[in-house]
Amino acid sequence: MSLFSTSKEVVLCSPMEGLLTFEGKPVLGVKIERRLKWYDGDESADDFVITDNNGRFNLPIVKQELKVSGYVQFVVSQEIVALYRDEEILIWAMGKSSKIEYGELGGKPVDLRCELSSDKIITRDYNTPMMTRCTWDSLEPWEDTEYPD
Amino acid sequence: MSVLSPRVAAELADEVYAVNRSSIDMEIFLSRPEFSWIADKKHGLIAEVGSRLIHTNDAFGLCAHGGKNNKNDIFIIFRGSTKLKADWMTNARLGVQTSTSGWPVHIGFNSAFKSMLPQIQEFLKNASKTATIHCIGHSLGGAVASITANWIANNKPQNVKLYTFGAPKPGLMLFANSLTRKVGKKNIFRTYHATDPVPMVPLFPFMQPPLPGFGHYIPSSEAILTADAHDMKKYVKSVSKLTWAHLERRKPPYSIESSVKLWLESKAPVHAGTPKIWEWINSGLIFVLTKVTGVLVGSLQAGLMGAMTLADTIAWALHKGIELSNKSGLTDVSKWVLLLMNKIMQALGMGIPDTSIELTQTFMRNVLEKLIRRTNEEANKAVGSI
Numbered sequence: 001m002s003l004f005s006t007s008k009e010v011v012l013c014s015p016m017e018g019l020l021t022f023e024g025k026p027v028l029g030v031k032i033e034r035r036l037k038w039y040d041g042d043e044s045a046d047d048f049v050i051t052d053n054n055g056r057f058n059l060p061i062v063k064q065e066l067k068v069s070g071y072v073q074f075v076v077s078q079e080i081v082a083l084y085r086d087e088e089i090l091i092w093a094m095g096k097s098s099k100i101e102y103g104e105l106g107g108k109p110v111d112l113r114c115e116l117s118s119d120k121i122i123t124r125d126y127n128t129p130m131m132t133r134c135t136w137d138s139l140e141p142w143e144d145t146e147y148p149d
Numbered sequence: 150m151s152v153l154s155p156r157v158a159a160e161l162a163d164e165v166y167a168v169n170r171s172s173i174d175m176e177i178f179l180s181r182p183e184f185s186w187i188a189d190k191k192h193g194l195i196a197e198v199g200s201r202l203i204h205t206n207d208a209f210g211l212c213a214h215g216g217k218n219n220k221n222d223i224f225i226i227f228r229g230s231t232k233l234k235a236d237w238m239t240n241a242r243l244g245v246q247t248s249t250s251g252w253p254v255h256i257g258f259n260s261a262f263k264s265m266l267p268q269i270q271e272f273l274k275n276a277s278k279t280a281t282i283h284c285i286g287h288s289l290g291g292a293v294a295s296i297t298a299n300w301i302a303n304n305k306p307q308n309v310k311l312y313t314f315g316a317p318k319p320g321l322m323l324f325a326n327s328l329t330r331k332v333g334k335k336n337i338f339r340t341y342h343a344t345d346p347v348p349m350v351p352l353f354p355f356m357q358p359p360l361p362g363f364g365h366y367i368p369s370s371e372a373i374l375t376a377d378a379h380d381m382k383k384y385v386k387s388v389s390k391l392t393w394a395h396l397e398r399r400k401p402p403y404s405i406e407s408s409v410k411l412w413l414e415s416k417a418p419v420h421a422g423t424p425k426i427w428e429w430i431n432s433g434l435i436f437v438l439t440k441v442t443g444v445l446v447g448s449l450q451a452g453l454m455g456a457m458t459l460a461d462t463i464a465w466a467l468h469k470g471i472e473l474s475n476k477s478g479l480t481d482v483s484k485w486v487l488l489l490m491n492k493i494m495q496a497l498g499m500g501i502p503d504t505s506i507e508l509t510q511t512f513m514r515n516v517l518e519k520l521i522r523r524t525n526e527e528a529n530k531a532v533g534s535i
Contacts, residue, residue, distance in 0.1 A: 037169065038231075039231060040169075040209070040230075040231040041169065041170075072229075072230050072231060073166050073228070073229050073230070073231055073287065073288065073380070073381055074231070075166045075167060075231055077167070077169050077171075077174070079171070079173070090173060093171075093173045093174070093177065094167065094177075095166060095167025095168070095169070095174065097163075097166060097167070097381075097382060098382075122176065122177050122180040124180075124181075128167065129164055129167065129177050129178070129180075129181075130177065131173055131176070131177050146382075147382055147383060147386050
């Protein structure tokens with residue numbers, strides 16, 4: 001094993017399935033762009049989905065086999081924006097340093113809803129400080145295999 | 150003069166990793182209670198007036214004034230590397246240069262500090278003279294925070310406090326001494342997991358501040374050095390419920406001269422790969438170089454500031470010590486050097502103890518080169534396996 005190039009599958013962004021609304025009403029055909037950056041911006045991956053006829057969207061998991069040389073603290077910058085009425089509205093921003101699925105919040109969000117007209121919420125109630133315009137009912141139980149108690 | 154709790158210092162060192170160049174990252178960071186001004190929605194904007202990113206090709210950090218509950222606090226927070234090409238410890242040369250305060254520091258850490266200094270100076274220009282400046286960082290960021298704290302203590306009227314997590318040794322013994330004297334031992338919170346290999350590098354004559362002192366220490370039941378032990382998130386978890394008094398380290402056995410002598414003389418096999426072995430070797434080197442050979446630390450420094458490698462410098466010093474003792478016939482320097490070489494060779498898997506080794510300078514340099522490469526590899530292995 002080379003000491004300088006260990007590699008591991010890293011979840012850069014967990015799946016996000018939810019409902020996009022404006023003033024409480026589902027918005028259809030809206031582009032949702034996901035922008036991921038890591039290694040201090042040296043690498044990036046962007047993708048997008050369009051909300052369906054019910055205002056629902058489904059961003060798939062993004063994972064990669066990554067190599068890292070010494071002394072690197074891994075962090076992936078996640079930004080998700082909705083392009084609505086010629087405006088870019090940020091609905092999600094965080095720096096995910098967990099490498100596992102659902103490490104963002106510490107569980108899978110149940111009934112995720114993102115409201116474009118809401119004020120942005122900055123919170124430290126979950127695994128990582130974040131900004132979001134989304135809410136969820138609960139998190140499905142999740143085993144923290146990275147930093148177990 | 151407020152002292153940050155271990156939890157707050159660790160969270161700041163961790164959260165700075167999530168700050169990139171977008172304003173939302175900074176806004177999230179500054180929403181912490183230490184920076185908040187008023188409880189309305191505009192506080193982000195107000196707080197941003199009192200903060201700035203310090204960003205160069207080499208390094209990344211941020212400066213911020215405290216909020217209403219931390220009015221007299223200033224924060225300078227550095228992060229370790231997040232770039233794939235980070236290679237600040239892979240170079241066997243490990244050169245040294247004189248810091249702005251005149252003390253010998255690691256070239257890589259010092260150039261990261263110097264690249265950010267103009268921005269730090271600009272930020273501190275109008276700072277209150279009675280403020281407390283908290284310098285914080287993890288890994289490489291901790292080494293840069295140490296050099297910054299030393300600069301502030303030498304050049305600025307404010308109080309300074311230094312908090313590092315899993316930081317490598319920022320400079321040579323003389324730098325560690327100067328930092329401890331200027332900043333004050335009670336203001337240095339160097340925190341490290343027992344199984345984090347990064348704080349163990351580079352080898353002596355690089356030394357950790359506070360000196361004298363043993364820093365703040367998180368014991369571990371694990372038998373090996375691990376990647377997890379260097380992770381900043383792990384540090385947050387380890388310290389979050391503790392106080393600095395809990396973490397203050399008592400004198401470890403390998404810092405006591407008689408124990409080091411016993412260790413060198415013991416016939417017990419050396420178990421390579423256990424975290425403590427590198428500390429024992431490091432202490433063995435300190436003992437043999439400074440106590441047995443009587444080599445002046447200044448001459449080690451001179452070697453490192455010139456063209457010599459760390460291995461060259463130590464081998465030269467050991468050889469010089471043997472030569473001098475052969476002439477004077479006073480102490481049996483070669484006995485101790487031989488014991489040390491045998492321990493190092495066992496730790497490296499280079500064979501069983503051998504009392505007939507001829508201690509030439511070339512031979513010792515080769516062993517030391519292997520040792521330096523191996524300790525750096527241990528550090529790289531731990532932090533490189535994400």
